[in-house]
Amino acid sequence: MITLGDIAPSYSLSRIAVCVLIVTVLTILPSQLNRLSELLSINAKFREPFRATRDTEHVLLCGYVNDRLKLESFYRELFHADRYITAGPNFFAIVLSTTEPSGLIYFHQIYIY
Helix, strand or coil, rough: CCCCCCCCCCHHHHHHHHHHHHHHHHHHHHHHHHHHHHCCCCCCHHHHHCCCCCCCCCEEEECCCCCHHHHHHHHHHCHHHHHHHCCCCCCCEECCCCCCCCCCHHHHCCCCC
């Protein structure tokens, strides 16, 4: 019968290599698992899905959307008072992007009334 104790490195250099491998795995693995856990727990406001209801209308904006001034200009035109009358109060602009918003957009969270 072969047990785990029967398989062991026979040379001094291989014993040192195994010890270094064990120490490396025991130090790096927990930190990488912690980092993975942090990344999976990110719950940014911008990652929430949009749930439309029957009384909501929306428009999708796609493309390069990390320019705060261009977004403000777009929102001012889209949510102008004249358009509010035809679209109603439950009208949303949804921005689709492959990246997180840049710092200026993220921290200013554009609200135009």
